[in-house]
Amino acid sequence: xxxxxxxxxxxxxxxxxxxxxxxxxxxxxxxxxxxxxxxxxxxxxxxxxxxxxxxxxxxxxxxxxxxxxxxxxxxxxxxxxxxxxxxxxxxxxxxxxxxxxxxxxxxxxxxxxxxxxxxxxxxxxxxxxxxxxxxxxxxxxxxxxxxxxxxxxxxxxxxxxxxxxxxxxxxxxxxxxxxxxxxxxxxxxxxxxxxxxxxxxxxxxxxxxxxxxxxxxxxxxxxxxxxxxxxxxxxxxxxxxxxxxxxxxxxxxxxxxxxxxxxxxxxxxxxxxxxxxxxxxxxxxxxxxxxxxxxxxxxxxxxxxxxxxxxxxxxxxxxxxxxxxxxxxxxxxxxxxxxxxxxxxxxxxxxxxxxxxxxxxxxxxxxxxxxxxxxxxxxxxxxxxxxxxxxxxxxxxxxxxxxxxxxxxxxxxxx
Numbered sequence: 197x198x199x200x201x202x203x204x205x206x207x208x209x210x211x212x213x214x215x216x217x218x219x220x221x222x223x224x225x226x227x228x229x230x231x232x233x234x235x236x237x238x239x240x241x242x243x244x245x246x247x248x249x250x251x252x253x254x255x256x257x258x259x260x261x262x263x264x265x266x267x268x269x270x271x272x273x274x275x276x277x278x279x280x281x282x283x284x285x286x287x288x289x290x291x292x293x294x295x296x297x298x299x300x301x302x303x304x305x306x307x308x309x310x311x312x313x314x315x316x317x318x319x320x321x322x323x324x325x326x327x328x329x330x331x332x333x334x335x336x337x338x339x340x341x342x343x344x345x346x347x348x349x350x351x352x353x354x355x356x357x358x359x360x361x362x363x364x365x366x367x368x369x370x371x372x373x374x375x376x377x378x379x380x381x382x383x384x385x386x387x388x389x390x391x392x393x394x395x396x397x398x399x400x401x402x403x404x405x406x407x408x409x410x411x412x413x414x415x416x417x418x419x420x421x422x423x424x425x426x427x428x429x430x431x432x433x434x435x436x437x438x439x440x441x442x443x444x445x446x447x448x449x450x451x452x453x454x455x456x457x458x459x460x461x462x463x464x465x466x467x468x469x470x471x472x473x474x475x476x477x478x479x480x481x482x483x484x485x486x487x488x489x490x491x492x493x494x495x496x497x498x499x500x501x502x503x504x505x506x507x508x509x510x511x512x513x514x515x516x517x518x519x520x521x522x523x524x525x526x527x528x529x530x531x532x533x534x535x536x537x538x539x540x541x542x543x544x545x546x547x548x549x550x551x552x553x554x555x556x557x558x559x560x561x562x563x564x565x566x567x568x569x570x571x572x573x574x575x576x577x578x579x580x581x582x583x584x585x586x587x588x589x590x591x592x593x594x595x596x597x598x599x600x601x602x603x604x605x606x607x608x609x610x611x
Contacts (some may be wrong), residue, residue, distance in 0.1 A: 199263045209520050210448075210516040213270060218530025220267040221537035223259050228343070228541065229565045230256040232548040233558055236411075242314045243323040243549050247558040257470045259411040262462075262499070264346070268431040269508060271350060272438025284358070292372050294592055299347040307342055309542035314426045317549045337421040343541050345418045345585050352423055353435045364472050382441045385447045391458070391505040394437065399501030403494055410473045410496045414504075430504070448516060455513030463508045465503035475558035532577040539576065543569050574583070 230252040231241040247475055279287045317323030341348050383392050386523055402408050405426070408415070414430040417423045451458075472492055519526065547565040554561065581587045 210520075211526070212519045213273065213512075214530045215519040215523075215526045216266060216512055216515045217270040217274070218526060218533045220263055220270065221533040222529065223263050224343075224537055224565065225540045225544065225569070227259045227263065228544050229257055229548070229562060229569070231563060232552060242545070243320065243552050243554045244319040245548070245558065245561060246322065246554075247556070247561065249558040249562075252562060254470055257411060258466050258507075260411075261466055261469070261503050262511055264414065264416070264431060265434045265504050265508045266511050268350075268353075268434040269441070269512070271353075271439040272357075272435035272440075273442045274438075274507065274556065275354065275435075276439045276442040288354075288358075289402060290592060291351070293589055295347050295350050295354075297589055298538060299341075299344055299351070303341065303344055306344070306539060306542055307340070310342065310545060313542055313545040313549060316546075317552075320549070320553065322552065323549065338419065339420050339421045341421070342418055344538070345416055346430075348421070349423055349427060349431060353432060356432070357435070357439060378440070378443060379597065382444055385441075385450055388454075391461075391509055392502050394433065394505045395501035397433055398504065399427070399497060400431050401426050402497035402501060405497075406490070408493065408497065410469050410500045413500075413517050434508070448512075451509050451513040452491070452516035453513075455510060455517045458510035458513055462503060462507035465499055465506060469496055469500050470498070471501055531582070531591060532574060535577045535581045535586075536570075536573045539573060540569065543573065 230249075232243050232245040233247070233249045233252040234240065234256050235248040235250060235253055236244075275287075275291075278290060282290055314324075362372065384393055387393065398414065402414075408426075415424055415426045417427050472495065544565060547568055551561045551564055556564075581590065
């Protein structure tokens with residue numbers, strides 16, 4: 197299999213990163229499908245299945261550690277690629293079309309059936325609104341972007357990055373500052389402790405947040421139009437790292453070489469954090485330790501932060517090591533993943549309610565949810581999106597039916 201042996205050119209298609217940006221949203225669908233099975237207090241999710249699963253609880257926890265950080269790192273990487281290919285105004289128009297328009301148009305389309313499914317679930321004894329759900333209509337800035345919050349945050353990060361870049365370019369006419377920053381960044385990534393260094397900002401934030409629990413990961417702004425500080429720190433850092441990685445794409449080879457060490461360390465940290473999460477939240481079957489809960493929460497934060505970056509680097513390194521060749525299937529899923537993620541919540545939620553009362557083992561229920569949802573959503577992509585104007589909006593161009601996808605250069609809407 198082909199590996200990344202030379203530094204990629206500015207607009208060379210990196211098939212491994214295509215795979216990462218495609219599978220991150222698909223992992224999000226799997227994560228949301230686990231929520232009704234996670235052993236947790238009532239109100240954690242709008243419906244609790246009659247067959248809970250610690251295994252799916254671990255799957256939920258593991259995916260939650262790295263998924264969005266990986267996504268925003270890829271978003272920053274491909275954003276810089278798009279910026280330098282299109283220019284500033286072209287980049288702005290492209291992002292408004294592919295991020296802003298789906299947010300504005302897509303939110304009412306998906307939120308309405310989501311609300312209807314929640315009302316349906318409330319008729320069951322193990323269903324109803326989640327804790328903290330706001331009344332309707334919401335009072336601004338309290339507004340539920342739901343699972344589309346990432347589009348809102350992306351728009352904020354694009355604005356912040358363009359402003360920051362403009363200031364740096366104006367103040368650093370000679371380029372000396374940017375050269376120094378590139379050297380500092382390269383030194384950081386080459387350092388074997390890079391995952392610990394990058395974990396410091398979010399680690400400090402999580403440690404100081406007395407309400408933080410690791411099972412929820414980095415708190416997401418899914419109930420407000422004001423992005424919270426943890427999201428700015430955690431996801432903003434990832435976006436910036438992705439932007440800087442695109443400036444020095446040869447650094448990707450370091451992540452590729454360290455994929456195994458990152459993977460082993462990530463698995464260990466995730467397992468430890470998962471056990472501590474059960475202890476802190478007093479989950480059934482969790483061991484009881486003679487340590488104060490606030491001390492355990494601090495230990496969890498100290499370990500969870502490097503787990504984020506170690507697992508993120510492991511995922512990217514794995515893709516670079518084993519997925520650097522072109523795959524029509526991976527490319528198709530990467531193209532489809534944006535649409536699938538936009539529409540998945542009402543479909544997954546409805547299937548969760550439909551199977552929640554059945555006396556089936558949880559593996560069969562979970563497989564049924566994914567086995568029905570994914571083919572249905574992939575069919576909708578093929579019929580309604582791939583060769584239609586919706587596809588033009590989401591993916592930036594109309595893909596000819598006969599064209600070989602390997603010839604494309606631009607990333608997806610989430611890039």
